[in-house]
Amino acid sequence: MAAVILPPELMRSREAERLTDEARRLLTFLVSLLPDLNPNEPRTCVRYKEAHDKLQLRQKGTTYGESLKKQGLAALADWTAATGKPAITGMIVDGTSLMPAKGYYKPFGRSVDDFEWWRDQLRRSKEFDWAPYLPFSIEGTPTPIATDIEEPAAQRVETRVYRVLRDTELALRVKKAHNYECQICGQTIVLKDGTRYAEAHHIRPLGRPHDGPDAQENILCLCPNHHVELDYGVRAIAREELRVVEGHNVGTKYLKYHNDHIAANGS
Structure with missing residues (x-):
């Protein structure tokens, strides 16, 4: 044979x-x-x-x-x-x-x-x-630089590696809880093999100078578009606009931090 x-x-x-x-x-x-x-x-x-x-x-x-x-x-x-x-x-x-x-x-x-x-x-x-x-990486599709990435734009070739690092077990748990659907718009991306794709966003970023925690209350499940908007401080986050599921509570203090320090400055 x-x-x-x-x-x-x-x-x-x-x-x-x-x-x-x-x-x-x-x-x-x-x-x-x-x-x-x-x-x-x-x-x-x-x-x-x-x-x-x-x-x-x-x-x-x-x-x-x-x-x-x-x-x-x-x-x-x-x-x-x-x-x-x-x-x-x-x-x-x-x-x-x-x-x-x-x-x-x-x-x-x-x-x-x-x-x-x-x-x-x-x-x-x-x-x-x-x-x-590695978990949650799509070859050839790097995620945009987030507010907690300190590398300059010229270093974007490394961005995917750092993003993957932040997709922790907690982030996976949040994504699964929301069935990989964006907590803002409800959309997901269905890949060719039928699996769903979403991105985990730390509301108060992990890196300097924000030093946010890697905790479920500090994580949102988002589509790439809304992830980029929050990363760049394009929009504030209103608790009432977020889709919720049992077992995943978003921390009010983290939403306030985003609105006061990231969205307010636009970055």
């Missing part, structure tokens, strides 16, 4: 399904750091504690490395090894030695002193297209 060759899109979809939620969240975080990674400069990697803190994980081990392993790191390493992806988990290093832990090399059958292989994996990670394996 001849072997069945799956189309690339289906193959990527099946590979993505093998990622656990924790591993996907960690992968999304690491991909967001790739623009600043220099494979020849370990100081540009992220430390175990920093990754643990950024992901707001609970301590589940005596060390941050052990805790990360239990919350996505081991699963992501096994997935990259099993699917032939670059060993992107090498971006996480010990704060003192600036090297990955010995366990990093094990899933790939490499010796713990194979530093050239490690650096090559970092280079491959920068060059690899991770978009098909």
Whole structure:
């Protein structure tokens, strides 16, 4: 019997399904750091504690490395090894030695002193297209720069990566609650495969200088048009205009912040 060759899109979809939620969240975080990674400069990697803190994980081990392993790191390493992806988990290093832990090399059958292989994996990670394996990204369709993105317009090539980072598990929960329908106009986008597409908007943006929280009360499910309008401060948000569903309450203080600090300034 001849072997069945799956189309690339289906193959990527099946590979993505093998990622656990924790591993996907960690992968999304690491991909967001790739623009600043220099494979020849370990100081540009992220430390175990920093990754643990950024992901707001609970301590589940005596060390941050052990805790990360239990919350996505081991699963992501096994997935990259099993699917032939670059060993992107090498971006996480010990704060003192600036090297990955010995366990990093094990899933790939490499010796713990194979530093050239490690650096090559970092280079491959920068060059690899991770978009098909990240949540809520549409290849070739970057989301406009939001108010909490500090990069200038000339850097828009990086925008999609940062937007993906903000599509957290909470954002997915909000989207599902609203059946991917915009809370302002009720519209959704149906993709070719029949799935629905919407965007999560943090009412008080996460980045500086706003420092909003990643909380359901601070998230709206929006169509791309209304997302852009709110990102750029084109419109204020009236609570009475928002479509509501059980289990998702929008915080009044976040709406007020948007109206006072973003819509009032137009950005």
